[in-house]
Amino acid sequence: MSGPPARERMAAEMERLHDDATAFFQRLDGGGGFREDRWSRPGGGGGVARVLADGATFEKAGVNRSAVSGVLPAGAAARLGARVPGGEETMFYATGVSLVVHPWSPKIPTAHLNVRYFELTDLAGVPLDAWLGGGTDLTPTYPYPEDAAHFHRALKAVCDRHHSSFYGRFKSWCDHYFVNTHRNDERRGIGGIFFDNLRDGESGLGLERLVSFVLDVGAALPAAYEPIVRRRRDEAYGERERRFQLARRGRYVEFNLVHDRGTVFGLQTGARIESVLMSLPPLAAWDYAPEYAPGSFEAELLAMLEPRDWAAASS
Amino acid sequence: MSGPPARERMAAEMERLHDDATAFFQRLDGGGGFREDRWSRPGGGGGVARVLADGATFEKAGVNRSAVSGVLPAGAAARLGARVPGGEETMFYATGVSLVVHPWSPKIPTAHLNVRYFELTDLAGVPLDAWLGGGTDLTPTYPYPEDAAHFHRALKAVCDRHHSSFYGRFKSWCDHYFVNTHRNDERRGIGGIFFDNLRDGESGLGLERLVSFVLDVGAALPAAYEPIVRRRRDEAYGERERRFQLARRGRYVEFNLVHDRGTVFGLQTGARIESVLMSLPPLAAWDYAPEYAPGSFEAELLAMLEPRDWAAASS
Numbered sequence: 213m214s215g216p217p218a219r220e221r222m223a224a225e226m227e228r229l230h231d232d233a234t235a236f237f238q239r240l241d242g243g244g245g246f247r248e249d250r251w252s253r254p255g256g257g258g259g260v261a262r263v264l265a266d267g268a269t270f271e272k273a274g275v276n277r278s279a280v281s282g283v284l285p286a287g288a289a290a291r292l293g294a295r296v297p298g299g300e301e302t303m304f305y306a307t308g309v310s311l312v313v314h315p316w317s318p319k320i321p322t323a324h325l326n327v328r329y330f331e332l333t334d335l336a337g338v339p340l341d342a343w344l345g346g347g348t349d350l351t352p353t354y355p356y357p358e359d360a361a362h363f364h365r366a367l368k369a370v371c372d373r374h375h376s377s378f379y380g381r382f383k384s385w386c387d388h389y390f391v392n393t394h395r396n397d398e399r400r401g402i403g404g405i406f407f408d409n410l411r412d413g414e415s416g417l418g419l420e421r422l423v424s425f426v427l428d429v430g431a432a433l434p435a436a437y438e439p440i441v442r443r444r445r446d447e448a449y450g451e452r453e454r455r456f457q458l459a460r461r462g463r464y465v466e467f468n469l470v471h472d473r474g475t476v477f478g479l480q481t482g483a484r485i486e487s488v489l490m491s492l493p494p495l496a497a498w499d500y501a502p503e504y505a506p507g508s509f510e511a512e513l514l515a516m517l518e519p520r521d522w523a524a525a526s527s
Numbered sequence: 528m529s530g531p532p533a534r535e536r537m538a539a540e541m542e543r544l545h546d547d548a549t550a551f552f553q554r555l556d557g558g559g560g561f562r563e564d565r566w567s568r569p570g571g572g573g574g575v576a577r578v579l580a581d582g583a584t585f586e587k588a589g590v591n592r593s594a595v596s597g598v599l600p601a602g603a604a605a606r607l608g609a610r611v612p613g614g615e616e617t618m619f620y621a622t623g624v625s626l627v628v629h630p631w632s633p634k635i636p637t638a639h640l641n642v643r644y645f646e647l648t649d650l651a652g653v654p655l656d657a658w659l660g661g662g663t664d665l666t667p668t669y670p671y672p673e674d675a676a677h678f679h680r681a682l683k684a685v686c687d688r689h690h691s692s693f694y695g696r697f698k699s700w701c702d703h704y705f706v707n708t709h710r711n712d713e714r715r716g717i718g719g720i721f722f723d724n725l726r727d728g729e730s731g732l733g734l735e736r737l738v739s740f741v742l743d744v745g746a747a748l749p750a751a752y753e754p755i756v757r758r759r760r761d762e763a764y765g766e767r768e769r770r771f772q773l774a775r776r777g778r779y780v781e782f783n784l785v786h787d788r789g790t791v792f793g794l795q796t797g798a799r800i801e802s803v804l805m806s807l808p809p810l811a812a813w814d815y816a817p818e819y820a821p822g823s824f825e826a827e828l829l830a831m832l833e834p835r836d837w838a839a840a841s842s
Contacts, residue, residue: 249816263815274815394794458810465811466804469784470794479709479785488709489781492813495773496780499809500578500589501564501801 217423222307222329223279225423229309229327229430230277234262236434237275237313240441243268246275251484255282257305261487265494269445272314274490279307280483284332288480292473293409294332294341302340305331309430310474312491318457319444321352321359321401322464323437324491326474327430329423342419344426345408348433349386351401351464353457354449355512357525359440360402364522366436367405367429374425375415379523382407387519392467399517400467405429456510458497465496532738537622537644538594540738544624544642544745545592549577551749552590552628555756558583561590566799570597572620576802580809584760587629589805594622595798599647603795607788608724609647609656617655620646624745625789627806633772634759636667636674636716637779638752639806641789642745644738657734659741660723663748664701666716666779668772669764670827672840674755675717679837681751682720682744689740690730694838697722702834707782714832715782720744771825773812780811 234246244267252258259278264270281304284292289302296302308328315322327346333339350363364383371379386406392398410426412419468475468491478488504510549561559582567573574593579585596619599607604617611617623643630637642661648654665678679698686694701721707713725741727734783790783806793803819825 247815261816265815272815394800396800462807465780466784469781485709485711486816489813490815492777494814495810495812497810498804498807500562500580500587500805501576 217329217419219279219305219307219331222423225427226277226279226307226309226327226329229427230260230262230275232431233275233309233311233325233433236438237264237270237273237311240438241267241269241273244270244273246273249486251487253280253282253481253483255280255481257281259484259487261484261490263490269315269317269320269441270313271316272494273311274313275309275311276487276490277307277309278483278487279305280481281305282481283335284481289332289341292330292477293343296332296340301335303333303335303337305333308346310491314461314493315441315445317445317447318353318449318453319356319447320441321350322461322493323433324349324351325430325433327426329426342411343408344410344419344422346426346429347382347386347389347404347406348429348436349390349401349404349406350437351460352513352516353460354453355509355516356444357516357522359444360516360522361525362440363402363404363436364525367432368523369435370428370432371405371425373428374421375417377415378407378425379405383523384519390467392463392471394470395463395466398463398514399519400464402516402522403519453509455497455499456513458493458495459499459502460513461493461496462498465492468492532644532734534594534620534622534646537738540742541592541594541622541624541642541644544742545575545577545590547746548590548624548626548640548748551753552579552585552588552626555753556582556584556588559585559588561588564801566802568595568597568796568798570595570796572596574799574802576799576805578805584630584632584635584756585628586631587809588626589628590624590626591802591805592622592624593798593802594620595796596620597796598650599796604647604656607645607792608658611647611655616650618648618650618652620648623661625806629776629808630756630760632760632762633668633764633768634671634762635756636665637776637808638748639664639666640745640748642741644741657726658723659725659734659737661741661744662697662701662704662719662721663744663751664705664716664719664721665752666775667828667831668775669768670824670831671759672831672837674759675831675837676840677755678717678719678751679840682747683838684750685743685747686720686740688743689736690732692730693722693740694720698838699834705782707778707786709785710778710781713778713829714834715779717831717837718834768824770812770814771828773808773810774814774817775828776808776811777813780807783807
């Protein structure tokens, strides 16, 4: 057990992850380059947004880093899961990396990853709470069970290196988090892992060990996602697959604007709006009450959204 | 002054408005036909959704009618502006017509209209409150000040027939309602009129007179919108205008999912989700941090979103 890591150390780790993720996606795209915007927040801190638009593989790839601080209104800390009295203002510090990539091809799934470190103090700077959070998940348009299985097995391997309980717990957490409750509990995608409020002592691990875990999650995509991109990028597709991709992206928009706590936190704390909403797809569609024939690829994809034990799947 | 109009009477008026609006847009489209879905709500009531997709003029036109009733959780009535104690459950009845049309051409603005009647009783059925609400507003992609002026003048003429204060008050209410507060207070469009909680005695008018006003608003689009559609439908446009239209639609999605109280009410009361979200555009785009050159049509359109006195404009 140990005290919270220095903010400077966590910010430096996030900077490294951010650079690694940018280089990774620039290489994986095979064509486009990232535009970079540095922004600062009137209340304290700032970030670096990097966006690749109209790439060779990715229609849009956004890789964000931020380190922000300021005052949280009374009650806000409790809503974030903090172990603090709900009725008072607190000071927060948060640093993290967040990325979303929207491929052109409906055969390649959309990927999302986020890792973050959060600290709370009282108004005098006395530490109140500190935790880590993060996760990564996949949103396919086309039903390839073997891709879902690959992604989950890669995440299980990352988790298993740190604690035998992590994959099962964080996979289930993910299944319960990315849910469009207003759409009859339809999941956003085929899941992955999600976790939050991991504190010193979690599962017997000190904060340093948890930091190692979270940084491993932040570096998971070359093993978990790149092989999927490479084996699907040259597959043919048509207008029908593209339209279904745009409709699935519509559900992605609904989740992010209505339910996602990172987005809501960003809107509330006055972070740079273009960075907060960088996760939104470049193009999305809403088709009215579509019906998909049994056995169609669309129906098969929707069936795949029901949570299942992908890491143990036989495919 | 009089008591609340019979629910049956209001439901019948809404049915007539719904039929009129469907016939109007079918004629105005000049090509497509409406699909109709009737739905019922487990908690009570139901509605009729009519959608025209891929029409000649409209990429999507949705005209909804609903009459729903049920129990509101404690506090919900107060959030709707009801004059009732906030701490108790109430019974509600609501009937209304809501429509949104998304034209293909970026030269034709998107139009929205809604009229509604709302009643609250206690759990024993004793009347607590009753009111009317509604409005109509325009969301252009291309900057035609004369179209904004025409729309507002037509609405002012409707309002002026009922009370000299209505246009000014309800125009201002609209300007303050359709605001993307998370986008530095950018307005969704060039406004129109918006009003809610109009009760018996409002501005010295009895409920019957208010019903007449609201029904006139419900019938305003043939005068306020049709001339705009007819003079813009044959104008040429290119990829650049279309892309900006899709980006403006992205802001439309943001407003409806994050801020619109009708949408939030629909999501909370378990109305049919495909009807609640029928207002969403068929296709929308999010461009990252776009910059528009001074003097470009995009910059001119954005400048037009700043509220101004369109009915008095000289154009």
